[in-house]
Amino acid sequence: MNDAATPIPHHALDAEATLVAFDTGRGGLSQDEALRRLDQHGPNRLPEPPKRSPVLRFLRHFHNVLIYVLIAAAIVTAVLGHFIDTAVILVVVIANAVIGFIQEGRAEQAMAAIRDMLAPHTSVLRDGERRTVDSADVVVGDIVLLEAGEKVPADLRLFETKGLLVQEAILTGESLPVEKSTAAAAANAPLGDRTAMAFSGTLVAAGTGRGVVVATGPATEIGRISGMLSSVETLTTPLVQQMDRFSRWLTVLILLIAAILLAFGYFLEHFAFADMFMIVVGLSVAAIPEGLPAVLTITLAVGVQAMARRNAIVRRLPAIETLGAVSVICTDKTGTLTRNEMMVASVVTAGDAFMVEGEGYAPEGAIRRGETVVDAGENQALREIARAAALCNDAVLNGENGNWTIQGDPMEGALLALARKIGGDTPSPRAEWRRVDEISFDARHRYMATLDRNTHGTTLASAKGAPERILAMCATQRRPDGGSEALDEHAWNEAAEAIAAKGQRVLAIATRTMADGHAALGHADLEGKLVLVGLVGLIDPPRPEAIAAVVQCHEAGIRVKMITGDHAGTAAAIGRQIGLQNPDRVLTGTDLDMMDDAALSNAVAETDIFARTSPEHKLRLVTALQSRGLTVAMTGDGVNDAPALKRADAGIAMGLKGSEAAKEAAELVLADDNFASIVAAVREGRTVYDNIKKVISWTLPTNAGEALTIIVALLLGMALPVTAIQILWINLVTSITLGIALAFEPTEENTMRRPPRPRGESLLSAGLTWHIVLVSLLFLAGVFGIYAYAIDQGHSDVLARTMAVNTIVVLEIFHLFFIRNLYGTSLTWAAVRGTKMVWATVLGVTAAQFAFTYVPFMQDAFGTVAVSPLDGILIVGIGIVFFAVIEVEKQLRLALLAGKA
Structure with a gap:
């Protein structure tokens, strides 16, 4: 019974040889032998994957360079006494870890879902008697009995079938149930062509069968897929890869600059180490975009909601x-x-070919001859096809609230829909005819036939099946006028090939009027005595x-x-x-x-x-x-x-x-x-990425501009235009609030006309690098310009710094309106109008900035004084000039890129 001793696969072996190989017979195993094999090979279930400690899984989400930087920033801000910043940073770090922890473990859940697909109970032969056992107790060598509606409990080599159809879409993707037989297949036959096999987890659609179990648990086809799933490497997403690279380089850059400045100030400028350290801390706080992970998470969350609205x-x-x-x-x-629903798409009768329209199982749709819609009810051959399709049929068609479904074989459901399309409002043939006898479909004779009698006593045989089989049973064919004529087998074969060439499955339909009182239907009643009515082509139609x-x-x-x-x-x-x-x-x-x-x-x-x-x-x-x-x-x-x-x-x-x-x-x-x-979803995905890019393109230049003011002042030995605590205020008020506004940006017009971005495209592209440099220099010019102007006007250092802080905030607001349109002009009414979120954040930041400048206790906390209206207008004017410069630069850059394209 050792499978390894037989290199020939089970589907290529003769059924009797398989029984011998597994040391069993058609009467099944004895109960004692089944228990022995169960003990030897284990239960028929898929193994559960090893589980990792939840604590380790959670802690692993803190192992990230940017997270380390954020934790360091939290420690620094705590040392400075700015506990609000500390709390915000820690909330971001913990929230990221919680989200990652919840979403992890998808592979384990996937394999658990596969395990749940196995049948709970099954019928087997033990000691020659039928018994119902738990599917986990099925062993190799067991004889399993299959019936319609049951799930196959293990991989079986079939040795007896009667009209057995198995739905294998979960394994093969094939929409139609597969006819099963006992004939061996080629050793290298694809999974869908191994008709002598029934696979674990698949569903018996019709008929009955018996087979010997050749594989259980992880050795089955579905178990093999489970094993593949556990070994598949999950690729990280482009965003995660890029953020990982970006965070590493950002960390190196910040630490390098901080170390150089600390050494410069202490050894060359001879500042006190404590003072120099505080300056470096202020620089680090300005440079580290601590709000970026939070804004990115919010941007993704907004995308989740937008996609949910699109199903x-x-x-x-x-x-x-x-x-x-x-x-x-x-x-x-x-x-x-x-649609994963069968539909009749073609009908061929003697001398005519029709196209059938409609969707799925809905019994609605025109029937056309060429471009002309025909009245199917006036066509004798079509009416006869409708009658045979409804009578030689075991399916049930149900319609509820416009949603049409079938019970039974999908092909038979499609034939019922066709019968309704042809018959229109006339009663179904089933209302007039009563089934007397039938020949069930079997792979050996490849057709189904029924014997029906109507209320007038007329007895009719109807048959449907493989075209070559039905043609062989016909002597005549139906003429368009309802009469009969000699069968033109060659023409029908050509018609069947033409339908098959369209990717449609072909069925032939034939009938015969029987003698009144005929009560039993046998193969001899049909062989060479049928009248061929037509061919139908069925297809799973595209949406x-x-x-x-x-x-x-x-x-x-x-x-x-x-x-x-x-x-x-x-x-x-x-x-x-x-x-x-x-x-x-x-x-x-x-x-x-x-x-x-x-x-x-x-x-x-x-x-x-x-x-x-x-x-x-x-x-x-x-x-x-x-x-x-x-x-x-x-x-x-x-x-x-x-x-x-x-x-x-x-x-x-x-x-x-x-x-x-x-x-x-x-x-x-x-x-x-x-x-x-x-x-x-792709459109929303591109929008989300654009918005993430906008957040980064807004955050990095503004942070760099803030940091550059400190660096330049330190290197030139000048007074700082903004203090460390004022930098913290700017970060607290603008970094997350204005960035969040970009998370709600709508889709740009040309989003779905752009090619996909390259997989390895860096977030810190050459264009963004240049934008960071340009904006940083303009920030530097604006801040030092307003500071120099204030000193030149005889203002105090406190007022000069207050004006410098307000200038930074105004520049960041104008930069926000600029960055909303990465691929087009920002000088449109739609761009100015913005979104509710943009104006909500802008108004909120403006209100906070007025409080920062004019409310007494805020003045005491942050070292500010009131700014005059004229100086306020000048600050806004600097923002307008800044916006004009970067917008002109963008248009020149876009024009240059368009010229190269």
Whole structure:
């Protein structure tokens, strides 16, 4: 029974050979032997992952260079006695750790969700008798009995099937249930083509079957995916990477400057060490953007709310801005680009071909011959197809509040919808006809037939099945006028091939009027005696909104790639319908197996459709795209998508039809399962990143300008234009408040017309570096200019410093209005009008600054005096000149970049 002794895979072995290999028989194991094997191999459940200490998980979130800098800043501000600053910094540090702690552990949750998918109970043969046992007690060699509606408890090699259909979408992505048989498949057959196997966690849609258990627990296909999920490396997001690099370099820069200035002042200028240390502390407080993590977190939180309004639920904050960098979306087909509902799209009768319109199972939609809408009720052949489709059918179509669902086989549900479209308001054939007998579908004869009698005593046989099988049973075909004529088998075969070429699954429908009183239906009643009525082509139709979404992705420079477990022809047909850029080039899982990583990396650049893929293939494809420097979003809904969802830069799971495993492995969940929502989420992601960039582009130059005033004054031996406590006031009043306003900025007009930003793009780009230098120099000129003016006018040092502090705040406000438009002009009415949040913060800072300048106890605390109205107007005038200079520079820079493009 040792599997290792048999190198041939189970699906390629004869059923009897499998029974022998596992030392069992068709009557099952004895109870004693089953218990012995359970003790030897362990229960049929997936292993739980090792859990880390919650304390260590929490403390790990403090292991970050920028956090160290913030903690140091908190200590410094506490030493200075500025406990409000200390409290703000510590709240930011602790909040970041709490958020990270809550969001961590997604891999453990994903595997727990997979474990929950296993069947709780199952029926087995023990000692030759049927018994119901806990699925965890199923062992290799057990004989499992499968029935419709049950979950398969373990991987089985089937040796008996009767009309057995298994829904394997969670493993293969194929939308239709798979017909199961007992015939062995090729050793290298893809997972979806191993028809003699039933896999753990899949659902029996119809029929019955028996099979021998060949794998349990982690050895099953679903267990193998769980193992893959635990070993998949989760990539950090671009924002986290960039902030990590930025924080390290910022720390080095601040410490280096502080050390140099401390040495300069102490050894060369001979300042007292304590005084020099306090100056360096003031410089550090000015240079460290301690409010930046808080503002970034708030910006991401605002993005979470905006995405939730667009049906995209964010499970991890940094994933929002990752969407803004996405350059490739790898999407599953079934349920993502398509509705995961079957629909009849084509009908062919003798001499006529029709196109059927509609959405999903809704029994509404026109039937066209070419461009002409036909009255289906006036067409004899279509009416007969509708009658046979409704009678030779076990599904039930339900409509509630405009939402149409089916109970039963998806193809039969689509046929019921077709019958309603053809029949219109006429009563369903089921109201007039009563089933007398039936031949259930079986993979051996590949058709289903029913015998029905109406209220007038007429008896009718209806059959549907594989075209080649039904054609072989027909002697004649139905003419458009309702008569019969000799069967043109060649023409029907060509018609079936034409439908299949569109990626549609083909069914043939035939009927025969039986003698009155005929009460039993056998194969002999049908062989060579049926009248072929027509062919129908069924497809899982694309979502109309997905077609528009793909167009928007292409306009935004985002490539869309379909990765599906479905057949190549079906995938290509859907690819053409939704507008993929290269729909005629399809690579299958077999093709991918023949490629090494280098060849695959080249292939993914040229191919947009990948069919018959396994979880390993999806994971390799995502990794190959990432190896090309691309930021990859992966969408999916099945267990088979979970490893790739976890590996992708942005994993996006379907919320309605997605498995819990997929949701837990993903960073985002689409509440409406709508591919179009991804485009909206990308737009929000780009907006969030733009706003983060605006926050940084506002914070760093203003902090640098503040620090530069201290550095220059110290190096030139001048009096400080602002004191350390006044620097702390500026940081407390403006750093977080004005920065927060940028978190609520709306989407800029050209956001979705820009190409995705490069994966490795630095937050501290050359353009931002130049902006920091320019603004710092202008700050320096403004502050020292107003300070020199005040001294020249005979004002006191206290008044000069008060005017300098107010100048810094005014410059920061004007800089805020400038930075709101990174990619366009700020000289528009919309830019001036701003947002409610901008004006709320500006008015709040202005009120605080008036209190700082004119309220007596604030004057005593911060060493300020009242400023005259004329001097106040001069300060505002400096802000206007500053705004004009940086706006002119931006327009020149944008014009230069546009000329190069």
